Amino acid sequence: MNTGTMKNTNLLPGKAGMKVHLKQQKIAPYIFVLPFILSFSIFFLYPIISTVIMSFQEILGPKDVTFIGLKNYRNMINEHFFNAIWVTTRYTFLTILVLVPLPMILAVFLNRRKTIGRNFFRSAFFIPALTSVIVAGLFFRLAFGEQDTTLVNMILGVFGLPKRTWLQQGSTAMMVMVIVCTWRWLGVNIIYFLSGLQSIPVEQYESASIDGANEWQKFLRITVPGLKPVIIYVVTISVYGGYAMFSESYLLFGPRSPGDIGLTLVSLIYQLGFFENNLGAGSAVGITLLGIVMLINMVQLTLTGFFKKESD
């Protein structure tokens, strides 16, 4: 191999050819990454920078823009903003609480050869992720309606429980949002965990069986640690997903949720930016949201030792 390349360089016709060759080698990598750089800067970097700038502006029209310093940020700090943070944080926490253990356990069952109809269940769990969120939202809004005849109240009625006004009460509204989220994303997380399970060597389970470990011990000592990278990944995207939640809240409550019970940070951006035509204020909330999510993910990734592994 070595001699071959040496021979090759020797064969190059003089200095000029050498130069072209070197130039090409230098340029080529840039050309290859250019598509990404371009799309990134047009669709991500530019909007982010312009959002940062807009968050310091009052925007009344295309030609009517004034810099107002930190006023947008100062105005942002009010009851609704804190309500939004509180709702979003609770929502994110609860979805992670459900959407990590539940799909993990289901994935373990679906991974077993003994499970009956596992292929059917694999696709059945995944179908909601393909459903339009509009359709799903409509269904859940009506299913959790307040009449005696709505789906959920009818089921409660069978068990002799009183009917509820699901979507006009803080705690039940949150529950409905978490249920919608679980229904939608359970299948996707199961796929992540299933693929994670494939990478755990069968030998580990075999030797554990020889040592007399029971199923539960095997799950706790082999499966869970083996799935750690997947868990970190799922938690990370769930934090992003949770804080970026908008459509579920919008479909259940419309653009305004009564008493802010379903107000997420993104709904707040929507309200400020579009309903009040105050794009500057919306941008300020957007930048704050970016900061919050970055902070949480950094803390979480540091705690789970993600960065340590990288440097190893």
Add this chain to the structure above:
Amino acid sequence: MIVKRFISLGLAIIMITSLILTGCGSQGKGPAADPVKEPSAPVTAPKTETSAPADPEPAKPEPAKPTTLNFWTFQELHKSFMDDAVETWNKAYSDKPIELKVDVYPFDDMHNKLLIALQSGTGAPDIVDIECGRFPTFLKGTPALAELNRVVEPIKDKLIMGRMDNYAKDGKYYGIDYHVGAQVIYYNKEILDQAGVNADDIKTWEDYIAAGKIIMEKTGKPMTTLEVTDHWTYYPLITMQNSDYLTADGTPQLDNEANIKSLQLLSDMLYKDEIAILAPGGWHHAEEYWAWMNQGNAASVWMPMWYMGRFTQYMPDLKGKMIIRPMPVFQDGMKSAGMGGTGTAVTIQSKNEDLAVDFLAESKLSLEGSIKTWTILGFDPIRKDAWSDPAMEADNEYTQYFGSDIFSTLQSIVSDIGPIHYGDLYPTALSLVQKNVMFKVLKEQSQTPEQALKEANEELKMK
């Protein structure tokens, strides 16, 4: 080797260009990226103030090419009205025909799209429907909408001007409404008869509450339902007492005496007099409410005139049972209120602004157009002379549903309607009332009317 590199270089370039091109492509795909498809159309005249129906262009034997105008709306019904108006226009002005391209979008979608189009300076339609609650949003700063004074001013004395002022700023008019939106009350006569109550005897709110108690006692059904996530039960009460969310100069006045008392009245109806319940689904546009009301579960509901359409469309079983009467009144109050509405505007991005303005005026400000808002849409016209026109007496879908006396009821109240003060803060005030005040006072009962209104008012003042 070098050939290979050239190939890969070429491929890379193709990739990049295709990427850039797709980027451009998706930008240009917007529904109204190209508002005027035929630039050669007869009326591409520069924007001059004098654009009388008679064009300087000499009459030609061959029919003129129609100019395409884009119209965005959020209400399917408005499409049929405008389509009809185009037909009328093209018959009357065959020298400058119009082809109207109508896009019906969901409510929020349409307003957001329009806002973005106007903010970015490109992509807006020629003509657009803007709901009154959202209208002030579009009047912020220098409005990107065309001034309509030249078509409004000549017929000022014929219009119910209170409705025009809703869409005006600094003496300039930017939108034309479809209707007056007179506030009325719908009684279920069947339930009233069961309890032996006569709707015509209910004149004041005291009468209304007393009648409610009788009905509750005799039939076990509530007199009415109240909205918790919208403001149509509350807003007419305050405007009928000459109050509003904002003062005439746009200062918040949510916590004035009339506003607090009115909210207390609603709260008392629920929890003290016990003649009302909260609307199933939270408001009078919820599917739950329509289904429930359709079964004849409440004796009355007060909503604006345009709510007739919801009855005919979503509550068919009440046909022949519902009657329309004037609202119960407050002492020294007004007989009705002009509620809601949609202002149709022309954007300054329109390449045929003058034509669009002329067409809009012809469709909605002319006597014929105004009468059609009643015959096609069932709306109360904004032109006063339409009210006395014999065409209004004719039988239609609504008279069949509510009885033939609708129009005389309307005539008795329409002259006594107070103005509404829209200002920059109006959309925010509205949304605070809808989502916080009503909910906290009527549903959660976590605040008294005074507390909730004071809090909301403080917040508005901070803006």
